[in-house]
Amino acid sequence: MAGANQLIAEFIGTFMLVLTVGCNVITGGPEWAVTSIACTLMVMIYALGGVSGANFNPAVSLALGMANKLDKKDIGPYIGVQIVAGICAGLVYGGMFWNVFNLAPAAGFTWVHAALAEIIYTMMLCFVVLNVACSKMHADQNQFYGLAIGFVVIAGGYGAGHISGGCFNPAVAIGIDTSSAGIGWGWCLAYTVFEFIGAAIAVALFQACRPEEKTTDVNVGPPGMYTLQSRLVSEFLGTYMLVLTVGLNVIGGSKAPVWSIAASLMCMIFALGSCSGAHFNPAVTVAIHFSGREKILTSDVGKYIGVQLVGGILAAITYTIMEKGAVFPLQPGEGHTWISAYLAEMVFTFLLCFVVLSVATVKKVLTNFFGLAIGSCVTAGGYAIGAVSGGSLNPAVSAGIALSSLAGGHGIFHMFAYIIFEILGAIIAAVLFKVCHEGEYQKDEYEQPA
DSSP, X not given: OOOHHHHHHHHHHHHHHHHHHHHHHHHOOTTTHHHHHHHHXXXXXXXXXXXXXXXXXXXXXXXXXXXXXXXXXXXXXHHHHHHHHHHHHHHHHHHHHTOOOOOSOOTTOOHXXXXXXXXXHHHHHHHHHIIIIISTTTTTSOSOHHHHHHTHHHHHHHHHHHHHOOOOSHHHHHHHHHHTGGGOOOHHHHHHHHHHHHHHHHHHHHHHHOGGGGSOOTTOOOOSSOOHHHHHHHHHHHHHHHHHHHHHHHHTTOSSHHHHHHHHHHHHHHHHXXXXXXXXXXXXXXXXXXXXXXXXXXXHHHHHHHHHHHXXXXXXXXXXXXXXXXXXXXXXXTTOOHHHHHHHHHHHHHHHXXXXXXXXXXXXXXXXXXXXXXXXXXXXXXXXXXXXXOOOOSHHHHHHHHHHGGGGTOOOHHHHHHHHHHHHHHHHHHHHHHHHOGGGGSOOGGGXXX
């Protein structure tokens, strides 16, 4: 049974999270509000993870219980304390500012749009928690868990916040709704259902990617190599979340789109890097294949790319539905030529692929910062050339954007050129990686034949 120290830790973490949400919504700016909330979650996870597991979210507690990562008898007390903490925080920020805000889908959006937003990004949050903090592959073996979990809020908050408010947490939803009960109450119940559905989906996907987690035997470790099926599910899911976040940020007019997109890539790389390699990008798969060293089987290259493209296209369909049919074209930015856009895509796709090769496929890989390094390539490229080409840097992103834009009457001519130049950037990255990392192609002494 959960001890008093664990429940107090859950109360403190949840209270600070919901209080930060309220303070930012009432007084914060749109550029940094979501980042403030994400950082609160991140630092409280690092501060209290060793005490209670730092759930701070009834959906997370439910997911952990369903995955046998939290004792079943502790689920109820954890959720109860989290909800009480959320309500207390809502009352406190209401008293601080003598101002509250209501919980409901944003104007122009229905419960269906809000449901998709809350289900998908709560799923992402719970999925990342399960992978980086609880899986047999990662448990007690990394220091990136707080960063990965906290920054899911950056991905989803900037991406889907304009649709549902971006709760992804029943304690947040109930705290907000209760504090504003005088102007309406009830949406928190629907949001809680949506978020619990997301938690259940996360568990199913977690077990699909990591089949060793289906057993409760703690002595059974992860296999040396995941099956192709598990790796393809991983590649689909990571690419899907990346492209979905791209579309929602662009169409929703996010104040920090590149930051959010980079965060989505970083979180999913941390979650699934040990499963499939976390390519989530046909150009990255090509670069890894061309770099040699048998980091991916030749027979798997086409399958990886196919799944990534399907993930990107389905994500684009999803964001089109969530944004009420709105789309945007894949094309050079206003005032920029096609050659400028294509070269920009080639150069910064090179950067992305070169960094992937250098930090994640070498003999001495980065153990705690690989996801941050790779995700930051999107921050670099997105801000550097976003106005020139859109900063796709990924054929799955390019294909998803272009094909979905057909519904808006846009053409797909640029898609083919974007993909060609992105693949060229990947091949250049592989060639220069070989030049810079000669030691990676030399057999270690113990590998030499007798």
